[in-house]
Amino acid sequence: MLHQGSWFTSLITLSVVFSLSSLMLKPEGANHTVGDSSGWELLTNYTNWTQGREFHVGDVLVFNYNKDQHNVMQVNSTAYADCGRENYISLFNKGNDSIIMSEVGEHWFICGMYDHCENGQKLSINVTL
Ligand SMILES: [Cu+2]
Numbered sequence: 001m002l003h004q005g006s007w008f009t010s011l012i013t014l015s016v017v018f019s020l021s022s023l024m025l026k027p028e029g030a031n032h033t034v035g036d037s038s039g040w041e042l043l044t045n046y047t048n049w050t051q052g053r054e055f056h057v058g059d060v061l062v063f064n065y066n067k068d069q070h071n072v073m074q075v076n077s078t079a080y081a082d083c084g085r086e087n088y089i090s091l092f093n094k095g096n097d098s099i100i101m102s103e104v105g106e107h108w109f110i111c112g113m114y115d116h117c118e119n120g121q122k123l124s125i126n127v128t129l
Helices: 004-025 046-050 077-082
Strands: 031-033 060-064 072-075 090-092 096-100 105-110 122-128
Touching (some): 046 122, 072 077, 077 105, 090 096
Antiparallel strands (some): 072 090, 072 105, 105 122
């Protein structure tokens, strides 16, 4: 006859196993490689690139670029509009930067090198739940 304590132990073990498997089944955020194979550079129109895409909280933006030529500045709407480089929110400059979208709303990115932003190297996306 099974001791009552063992029953509880089995139940707890089962529930732990189920919780772990539901965690593993939880869908992860999507990866979006900015500019696809072109990456983050001067000749891509990033407004076109965002067309037909959905960005959700938990998704990851991947910026691939030559770090001697470009960087990624997360900025506010004003800095996005006038390419202001002084008051950026975050600066990324590794050349292969993964940025997790943790908040709902508009997110703005510019290149802070040379006059790249003025020449159109900027990205604005709307992140939803
Ligand atoms: Cu650039």
